[in-house]
Amino acid sequence: MESIMFLGFGLDAWITIATVLGMFSILLFTKWRTDLVFLGAIGVLFVTGVLDAKEAFSGFSGTSVITVGVLFVVVAGLTHTGVLQWIVKHLLGTPDSYSKAVTRLMLPVAVLSSFLSNTTVVTLFVGIVKMWAKKLGVSPSKLLIPLSYASGMGGVCTLIGTPPNLIISGLYEEQTGVAMNILATTIPGLFCLAVGILSVIALRRLLPDRKPSESAFEQTGEFTVELRVPADNPYIGKTLGEVGLLNVRGGSLIEMFHYDNIPVFVTADEPIMGGDRLIYAGQTDELIDIAEKYQLVSSDHNIFKMSELDKNRELCTAYVCFGSSLIGKTIGGSTFEKDNNLTLAAVARRGQRINQAPREVVLEAGDTLLLICPKHFNTNSNSMRDTLHFFDSSDVPNIGTGTIVSTAIMIAMIVLSALGIIPLLQCAFLAAAAMLIFRCCNMEQAMRAINWEILMVFAGSAVLGLAIQKTGIAEWLATGILDICGTNPLIVMTAICLVGTFITEFISNTAAGAMFFPIMYDAAEKLGYDPFPFLVALMISVSSSFATPIGSPTHMLVYGPGGYRFSDFMRIGLLMNLIILAANILIVNLIYPLTPLQ
Numbered sequence: 001m002e003s004i005m006f007l008g009f010g011l012d013a014w015i016t017i018a019t020v021l022g023m024f025s026i027l028l029f030t031k032w033r034t035d036l037v038f039l040g041a042i043g044v045l046f047v048t049g050v051l052d053a054k055e056a057f058s059g060f061s062g063t064s065v066i067t068v069g070v071l072f073v074v075v076a077g078l079t080h081t082g083v084l085q086w087i088v089k090h091l092l093g094t095p096d097s098y099s100k101a102v103t104r105l106m107l108p109v110a111v112l113s114s115f116l117s118n119t120t121v122v123t124l125f126v127g128i129v130k131m132w133a134k135k136l137g138v139s140p141s142k143l144l145i146p147l148s149y150a151s152g153m154g155g156v157c158t159l160i161g162t163p164p165n166l167i168i169s170g171l172y173e174e175q176t177g178v179a180m181n182i183l184a185t186t187i188p189g190l191f192c193l194a195v196g197i198l199s200v201i202a203l204r205r206l207l208p209d210r211k212p213s214e215s216a217f218e219q220t221g222e223f224t225v226e227l228r229v230p231a232d233n234p235y236i237g238k239t240l241g242e243v244g245l246l247n248v249r250g251g252s253l254i255e256m257f258h259y260d261n262i263p264v265f266v267t268a269d270e271p272i273m274g275g276d277r278l279i280y281a282g283q284t285d286e287l288i289d290i291a292e293k294y295q296l297v298s299s300d301h302n303i304f305k306m307s308e309l310d311k312n313r314e315l316c317t318a319y320v321c322f323g324s325s326l327i328g329k330t331i332g333g334s335t336f337e338k339d340n341n342l343t344l345a346a347v348a349r350r351g352q353r354i355n356q357a358p359r360e361v362v363l364e365a366g367d368t369l370l371l372i373c374p375k376h377f378n379t380n381s382n383s384m385r386d387t388l389h390f391f392d393s394s395d396v397p398n399i400g401t402g403t404i405v406s407t408a409i410m411i412a413m414i415v416l417s418a419l420g421i422i423p424l425l426q427c428a429f430l431a432a433a434a435m436l437i438f439r440c441c442n443m444e445q446a447m448r449a450i451n452w453e454i455l456m457v458f459a460g461s462a463v464l465g466l467a468i469q470k471t472g473i474a475e476w477l478a479t480g481i482l483d484i485c486g487t488n489p490l491i492v493m494t495a496i497c498l499v500g501t502f503i504t505e506f507i508s509n510t511a512a513g514a515m516f517f518p519i520m521y522d523a524a525e526k527l528g529y530d531p532f533p534f535l536v537a538l539m540i541s542v543s544s545s546f547a548t549p550i551g552s553p554t555h556m557l558v559y560g561p562g563g564y565r566f567s568d569f570m571r572i573g574l575l576m577n578l579i580i581l582a583a584n585i586l587i588v589n590l591i592y593p594l595t596p597l598q
Helices: 012-029 034-046 064-081 081-091 099-115 118-138 141-155 163-176 186-202 213-217 284-293 337-339 401-418 424-437 443-449 452-470 473-485 489-503 509-527 532-542 553-559 564-592
Strands: 222-228 252-255 277-283 314-318 343-349 368-374 388-389
Touching: 012 034, 012 452, 064 163, 064 401, 064 424, 064 443, 064 452, 081 099, 081 401, 099 118, 099 141, 099 186, 099 553, 118 213, 118 553, 141 553, 141 564, 163 452, 163 509, 186 532, 186 564, 213 314, 284 368, 388 401, 388 532, 401 424, 424 443, 424 489, 452 473, 473 509, 489 509, 489 532, 489 564, 509 532, 532 564
Parallel strands: none
Antiparallel strands: 222 277, 252 277, 314 368, 314 388, 343 368
């Protein structure tokens, strides 16, 4: 196949280009599962002969992929022993200014994200920050974007803090036989973090001041109630105005459905028929009195006050995430409630409760749902993980001896690896085993903590990077960049990092890291310089996604709770991208001066 050439590329290269472009298009414009898209891309490269069997599945046996999988168990031990909760409790405090609040928030989040999953850290902090913001008299929207930014900037401070660091360092070791130190990115990462914190404080006027979505649910007695007109109701045939059901004490009629389930325009002249569904918004206890007075009956989806709920059920707040299968649909038009044993109580959008029958609301990304759930509901199940994000789990770990033990295990793992006493992969295995032996987490918790979708994306990204390098695409791109940018290594480094920062706003940072590794590596070698500093800069740049809510899973986590709009991230994020890029290039070249190859 390589004998067929077109525009300087063989058939294998064109198949790879088509596969990569097709994969990106699917990820951007469809709701297909990311791991299946990557698996499909691997399948195409294997079936067409671009990669042989060993190459196509090499990502699944790579040390970096295995390291990430084992680290999930270590994180489970830290999470279930309350390490994160202890840190939150003792570090946030009561600062007397916005600048101090941002610093108090971003520093511990960044430190935690250097060793733990960014998503785990942000998930914990979202609820805390909302309550903390209320205490400080600050809108949560002023703090939740900085929270997400801090998790991303903290992740680049160690090799284990974010997947791109592990995959780039793993590919570097395969190419050179030299392993990067676990703290190789620490000083550059901390410098960029400091610049990031100062930038957020300086640009705080660009952060929106929005009312949080869940504030629409602060009065737990005020919900939407659905009542039904029985067939023997004495008011059948009369109008809403005649009976007095249009505006009642404690609430108002916001929607009405006749027997055909088609909503009607609510007016005083609308006749009442048997089987009608009447949707009221107001104080539930008042509305129940109205039901008795007018001989209406409860429907299957009445929403009661918190104190009247079944003792085995509780109120939960969830946010519709990007890519959710619920987007563009109504809860009433699906079997979602029945399948998950949930009841939808109300819907809010950008801080305002939607005064419409909640089960008839067409849902959008970022919508806040008030749900009635069984106690100890598994909010992290496969059916929930890609559909809704929950933030009021009642499963709060106890802080005690296990907290100290799990912390000691994590510190030991980092120290042993950083000093080169034991390689990182072996350290991760020992730490995971210790977490299980000392009961920081049990086997079920450990297995549930492993995110197989991330591992699939991780492995697939490595394989795509291999195909880009093997087919000559990386060399061609590196040569093209050199032709445009010249032979100045700083300009070449900056150009590739700039493109990497832009690309990672739309695709996984893991995929961006794997794709740009061969391009950056080949460009450095063609210039005659050691690739190490180029790759450190690349690690930071592919994790610097600030300008779109889809650029990072943590942005998606704060999007709904902050009541944000898509443009809110762009207003501050574009400037943040450029500022961190400049800080990145500056500090990397100060810490790791460019060295010509011998």
